[in-house]
Amino acid sequence: MTGDSLIGSAMLAQHMPELDAPGQGSPAARLASLHTGQLRDAAAHLAGVLSALTAGRTDGESAIGEISRGWSAPSPRIGSGRLLLTAQETAVLLLRQAAAIEGVCVVIDRAVFDARIDVHLALAELKHLRDATWVDQVGGIFGVPQAAKALRINGIARELDAALRGRLASVEAALDSLRSGLAADPTTGPDALRGGRDPLLRPDPVMNPAYRTDQRNRAALAADLGSDDPTRIRFAMSILHSLREAADRSGSAALIVYDPGAYAGQGRAAVAVGDLTTATNVAVVVPGIANSPSQMAGGIDLAADLRDESMTQSPGEQTAVVVWYGYDIPLSWPKDPDSSLGTDIRDTVAAASAQSAAAAAPVLAADLRTIRSMSQSSARVTVLGFSMGSTTVSEAARYDLPVDSLVLMGSPGAGWDTRSAAGYPSVPASQVYILSYDQDPITLPVTDNLASRVTGLAEPYGTDPASKAFGGTNIDVSTNVAALAGTGLVASLLRVGGDPRHHSMRNYMQGRALAAEGSIVVGRGRDVPVKPGR
Template identity: 35%
Template sequence: MSELRGAHAQAARMREAALADGFRSAADTDQLLAATLRDAADHARVSRRRLDAIGAEIADVVSDVRAWDTPTGSRQLQLFLAAKARAIRTVITDAMADARSRTTLLRSAGDGYGLPARERDRVNRQVLAGDIDRVRNATEAISTEDMRRYDNAMRVLDGLRVSAEAGPALLLTYDPAAFEGRGRAAIAIGDPDTADNTTVLVPGAHCSVRDGYLSQPDGLNVYREACHTDPGRSNSVIVWMGYRTPDSLFDSQVAQPDSARVGGRSLAVDVNALALTHRGPAHVTVIGHSYGSTTVADAAAAFGMRAHDVVLVGSPGTDLARSAADFHLSPAGHVYVGASSMDPITRLGGQPQIPVPTTSVTVGLGADPAADGYGATRFKAEVPGLASPMRAHSSYFRPSGEALFSIGDIASGHGDALARDHMTALHRRRLPAFDPERLRLGSGNHRH
């Protein structure tokens, strides 16, 4: 046991050093992963031996029937079994705590720490199953934390079921207790390690694991549209619920960029990590909707997110990215923008970002990416018929719509087809303020 504890301590020091070092190379990351997995395996073996030993003790005592076939002996047996039950719970609790700490450690290095997507799915599903079983098979009072994990586990499970309607669903990230119980998860439809095209979808306000966003069909619709656009190429769409979004449009955070900047850092790590395990070339598109577009812009402008193309829909502003050039895409890459003229959220962009005196708070989310001079390619995104303002804001991923049709072209690596398909749109003018798209009725029945 002392040797094992020494090995554990050495592995912990190695992990801490690697984390402090910032993972300067893929080799650092692989070393961290190997040490953590070896440590986990050692801990699991120790736990198994402890349980086997307890089981042997119980079997030995119970086999001696004469020793407890009296009132006194029966009482002693009850005390003995109660003590062993406590010992078993201690072993199991310790094992679960160890598993959670390792999950947190690996996540702190970024989800793409060199582990293939299918292996990440296997490990995360085991943790998810444990969160569900712990409540369903509880023999004592359920803690608030366990109940919170259970509720979010069930929402993730629902998201996996919805995603599996179109293709293999992989649970790439799972932390049901993150962000004060809002949860953190990422589900891939299709395997991002082998896909020709990988798209990462980042949602906005009022989207979280807790709120059931993973069961929404947005990612499913993007995946199907990309597959229909180019049936000869494989696709993966990752629904990334990996940051603390504003709780609603009435949350004060929705007008401040702080959550977008923090989320942008995490998003950049996760997107860049896709290259670590991908086999062969891939076209990577990152889509941000609503406040998620601000997060995507910050990930590219400030944290080095590497993507071939970026799509911003329903954007309230791009914060640290003041123009398309600030995304630092490759020469062949583009920033694409979908902004319905009926969507009030998109009219928030372009307003001054105002610092609040005596605080570090900034109000306002920056430039309007649909404006003339920003440098983006705007595509048609109007809603057919009469639409309420909020319906316009939530319709970018609806099947047969202008926006989803255009997104299909971009996500499949065919953004150049927008012009050929007559799906490009004129930019907004700032002075005098005018949106040419207001003069055009939205159209439907767009299908590849």
């Protein structure tokens, strides 16, 4: 980061005396001074030594046979074996130290990059401050002009300072881990070469598709923050906030999909909560109607809950959860950064059938293959869909997917082209899980009847996956919403036709439902309570 790129922090600091201008001790200046060249040179030197040790060990192993034939006494062979063992232990140490150095370089690069985005975001907010507000005008009467504007700039400056200090803290924490790794004693065995419970930062994430995709998308996001298009700025700000929330919950976040121009102003995005590159278990969550990539906070929070639950059930394994807001979501327009009347009408009508799910199926299938390529080859992959998201997941599963399990939650139907769980080519029926609350009207015939009146379709959403005929594995858990009390007409009707309070993504991803989903994600289907279909 250059000094010029941080000029915004100086502009902000002049409005807030408590913030130091970016001098030598400020977070901005310290981030700007960070360079990874010497660290990477050191890692390259270690790699060279490691290569020499490996070659020498290979030659030594072939020589042991000759030594054994040349000397009948065991001492030369034993001595040579100890030498080779020492070389192996040293090679292991150097490999881990080189990986730790490279990992810290990645942390530094990410912190500097994110700091640039922090500054761009602050400048974008400044850029769009109005020249005066009614509070400013009132302040002028009392001799305090531009009061509101000054207060807002003060707040922006404080937020920027806090963000930059957070970036710097992540670098310092990584450097502390590196110091620990470099001080490790090889005579204490491999376990002493670990910085805590997990290994030191793993080698070369730069070559992983997840890292490259994340960097490319973050660069596009930063460009949108500095653009003159208010819609793109709003979309970029919302995605940036989602990334920060994901990183706060899991310590790692990646921007897997970023397309602000998709779907007539809705845009599309996907964020990984946790590290895809090291995860043993990967889950992809697809939301339903009335959601938008511009407001992903709820989805991020539930994804983090699922990740926490999965890692609690299988503490020795890492889990990453991707929230996929990558399709044209019906009824998203109240939350989208831009829309038109015609788009809003089409967006609303789309909620009455599986048409949007069918159109989204090849998009989700393609993104699932991409996500799979970003993960370890041995990782277990589970796809969970809620409401229209479940219909989208079912439609996508008609393709040959690198997926182990499906979970259809609060589903209005499996889509137009799937009559049973046996219809998915790459997922066995036993791994197709259904979670439908009997109190949820979206899963009941009442929703089909209403949608049929709008569309004229006999089965607007397709077969009910919770039915016995569908042949899926029905999860036996109760709703987390309390039963509606009272004996009045409204209460009686809701008990018969379903209560909309039961149809929420949070209700389907908490309590015993969340525990069952966590078991599926980590491959412990035997722990999932099941029941017959409807």
